[in-house]
Amino acid sequence: MVLREELTEYSERSARLIADSPQMDEENTKRKIIEPLIDLLGWDILSMDVELEYSVQMGSGTKKVDYALKIEDTPVVFIEAKGADTELTSGHEDQLRSYMRQVGVDWGLLSNGREFKIFRRDYDSNRPNEISLAEFSLDEIAGKQQPLTALSRNSLESGESRQIAEKIESVQRAVRTLREEKEGLSEDVTRVVTDEIGEAVLQKVEDEAKNFVDNLISSLEEQAHETAVERKATPSPSETESGYEIRITKGGSEIERVVGETQAEAMAELVDYLIENEGLLEVIEIPYVPGTGRGSRALVNEKPVHIDGDEMRQYQRLSQEYYLFTSLSAKDKKRYALELPEKVGLECEFVNW
Template identity: 45%
Template sequence: MDRDEIDEYVDRCQGLIEASPQMDEENTKVKLIQPFLELLGWDLYSTEVALEYTIPMASGSTHVDYALLVGDSPVVFVEAKPVRSTLSDDEVRQLRSYMRQELDVDWGILTNGKSFEVLTKDRRRNGGEEMSVVQFSLEDLGERPGVLELLTKESIRSGKSAEIAEQVAETNRAIRYLNEHESTVTNSVASAVTDEVGELPIDLEAQSREFVQGLVSVLREQRQFVGETDGHTPEDDSPPDPEVTGREGETGSADGPDNLEHIEPIEDHVAGTIRRQDIEGDSDAAVAVFPTRESGLPFLKENEAWGFVRVGRDFDYVAMYVTGDVRQVKYIAEVERVVSPDQADLKREPLEYKDRGAIADDKKVIVFRPGTLYELEDPVPFETRYPQGLRYTTLGELRTAETTDDML
């Protein structure tokens, strides 16, 4: 798929949305969604695209906005919403019910022209139940255009999309299991090491927990290969921002407060700017490095805290790597305590920082020592390595790093 063509599509759509943020559904379809389908290789002026396709239901019939066909059979349903709307769980459930009525429809796309959610049927498990494979935004598409390869006409027709979706589904299941059984797996790892080499003069449980959390991060990195020829690897040249979910059925979740719609901070507790060399503390002090989109910064600034995360060891500082167009380790703060969300005295209710999911019982909020949250005057720029999830470094490495490769 031609990158220039994708960039032109993204630029044109962003301009249209900026000029008409309250665009209604019909204009959204014509100006944003139909060009998207053409970008994927589907010919709107042929029999392979049907508008207002009739779907038989138990109580009569309904219509889906677009059906994409191979031969005489629909294989993809596309449900359109106006730009001014927000995609909801109810709309996802609606699309799932549409897909369930047609045996050959393995794919569904829900979009308002600026946000996209892709569903597929899990043929190997769960009786073919529809699951969410990937969520991405128009902005994400500019960063990671390869995600479109999952949805092209050629990929759908050749079966490549099905292979990718199955691998993502297996990875999602592994991530979900490790998250839900982290303590059990941690104990098993620690026991296996002890059985093999005997007692060690380290906190083996903390190291084992960090190993399990690192494994989840690696799986998340691997899962980002959607649309990449050879699969995404940690050495890829840009942080993958599309949100690939583990949502099967009706619900799903994502870590951290960085996947919410843009909001302005109620208060801004950034104390100012600081050069890395001027940060006080022992060079060996542990620094936890977290990734966030720019949309997660209001949480950081108004609470002097970060959440909702699992942590496996003690650390003295938190550094924030901002993804998207920024791609820099840009903020630093000293840790005061790690607490549960209900003990964090947040400026808003926790669910206002979360998207479509409850906060797991073992997730924490890292509260900073008041007055220690600074924006770095000399942020650490991205080179080839970036934190997909929690990573650790030292204050000394942070002070001297020329790029992220020097500290991660």
């Protein structure tokens, strides 16, 4: 987790820089404000895992994303930066969302050094949809450990980022409900109390009931961004519907269902099933290169390495001592997960992706 003390120090240092240069332009904002935050999140700005001016094909033209944070050469976070002298607008948000959607990147950060907006792909939507996870100012950043931790390299590699997002969104839904139903809830609390002790204190109870709901909302909002996420064991389909499920079908009929806490785990369960029960290894060549088969990245191999000998820095271990490369965008995971069952005459469908 990103430490509160580190965020406090970052906030104070950045605030001094902006106070000294309130009209700080985009280039200076990137170097002095944005890049130190990238480093704080566990990304080496000088490594190949952070690409500046990442090209995105948009229609017949090409656009540039300020920063692409990558794992195994696959972008997992896009960062768009504006100068501290520029107010963030809905147009800037739409710009970042369109880049994320076009490439299939699940996470995005928009910032001008003063304000920070974090977006993530809505996994529960059947259509591409990038939703706001958190918005906060520089002076609030120390209390936003959880949404920032979701962008850290360690959390993205471990799958913890999804858990963080689900926790925050669950609390956000609760807060919205409390705000929408505030009057009704206050009346319910008042009725319960006055039924017990009489209506002599009715006005006082009404006032305190509204304060109670307001305090509960504030407490929940603080909890969403500060409370650590506990790592959970991989769920089974009977235990939860929030995991990543893949339904394996033949001729439209389901023959098996696999589930994982992360997309990588679900994909590994799928490949394991195909190896153990459907003879996948008899119809593919190992190392297996997906798509056209002309690339250098092995999807399945006997060792956690690629065709060119580079190590798979992120993988799932399969049965029979095989390895599945999983440092892929959500879009590519689905694409390759669809490709493998076809090798043995099957299809698959996705749930909660």
